Amino acid sequence: MSTQSSAGVPFSIAADLQPCRLLELPPDLLDYLSTSDAPSLSFKAKDATDPEAFLTTQDKTYLIRQVHTSNTVYITTPSLDASGTTAISQCGSALECLPAPTRHAASTLRSLLISFAEPQDADIRSSDPRSKHHVFAQTPMSHGECQDVWKHLVAFEHAGQSFRPTAAALVKVWKWLLEIAYAHAVNLAAPIQKESIDRMLDGEDEWPRSLVDAILLKLSEHGQESLNLQQQATVKFVGHNLLESRHQSHAEQSTMEKSAFLDAWKDALPEAWRAQTTLDILKAGGKRIEFAPEMVAVAEETTTGATKPAAKATAGKRKWHEKFAAARKQGKPS
Structure with missing residues (x-):
């Protein structure tokens, strides 16, 4: 035992x-x-x-x-x-x-970005510089999620500052890019070699290159050597921002005639995509779109950003309009 x-x-x-x-x-x-x-x-x-x-x-x-x-x-x-x-x-x-949840953190990231509306805003020199690294470090969200929000907002970094473009700025940059592409016989509706983009933008300094790259990143499928703008995403992007820019500049009367809006929308797209401008495309998105019998409007969406100090206008912008006009006379495709 x-x-x-x-x-x-x-x-x-x-x-x-x-x-x-x-x-x-x-x-x-x-x-x-x-x-x-x-x-x-x-x-x-x-x-x-x-x-x-x-x-x-x-x-x-x-x-x-x-x-x-x-x-x-x-x-x-x-x-x-x-x-x-x-x-x-x-x-x-x-x-x-x-x-x-990321919603509250996303609003924090927005609040750290300076609102960017005009080219001279790139000259803002804040006493508290906020680089992309600084913005991500101050946002209580993972790096990957911060990057997703950054891309969604078309945010960009320039001279050590982080910006968020307004809808009006996005429309202006997009039209500027479309006209430069036309002048260089670059078809934005087809896959584009990255070196063609670099040549097209060489010397064009009216808008920060980092902002142009942010727009292309948001709208494109990137390959090793080429950039391919997604048709539906680009058409919707242009339409939404046209409406939002109208609201920002005409707060007292943000509605506009459907025919006038559709014409403006078509004029802001490559020729091959103009037939895709249907109001149904705009119903699915982050903004609330309102349709009346002959009118279209966008509900208010606040553009949040850091307070901008005074900035002086930028002088000596490159004049590319002459070669654009010459290209039109030669009948080069868009």
Whole structure:
């Protein structure tokens, strides 16, 4: 007959318990840390006074929430004599990670961008420069999600500042780009070699190149050597911004006749895409479009951005209109 000792493991509590808090990881975050070759985690908050904190991976954001427990939880270590265990810390609460919605964080990113309406806005020199890196660091959202919002807003960086173009600016830049393409016999409705884009824009400095690139990035499918503007996305982009720019410049009367709007929309597109301008395309989108029997209007959408200091007008813009007119006379395609 054998006997089994009923003696337990000696347990003691250190006199100077160290503060400690546990971080509970959801399964997907645990998998990310376990399987990623070089996992990267960041703790973020809007500012030092923000009571909310976030944990981000490369493309996901988690809200960190404190959870109290009525259980007694100790962190232990083997005793010095190796005969038992000693509690060195007591946890009264834990931190829980929950998937975080991006809407509020997206508005934070918007608020850090300077509103850009005219070419001279590129000369703004803020006392608090906000580069793209700075904006992402101050936005409580993962880098990948920040990049998605940045692309959606057609945001761009110029001379160390981050901007968000207004709808009116987007319309002007797009028309400018369309006319320059026509002057160089570049068809924006077909795949374009990237070197053709570079040649076309060489010396054209009326608008920041980074803004032009942001528009092309938003609207195109990028290949190794070519750029292909997506037809439906581009047609919708031009239509929405035409309406929104009308609202921004005519707040007291943002409606316009459908026929006039459709004509303006067609004139702002390559020839091959003008037949695609139907009002049905505009019904699916972020803005609320209103249609009356012979009128069309866009509901208000606030353009949020940092306050702009005074800027002086930029002089000496390149005059490309002469070669554009000459190209029209030669009948080059758009």
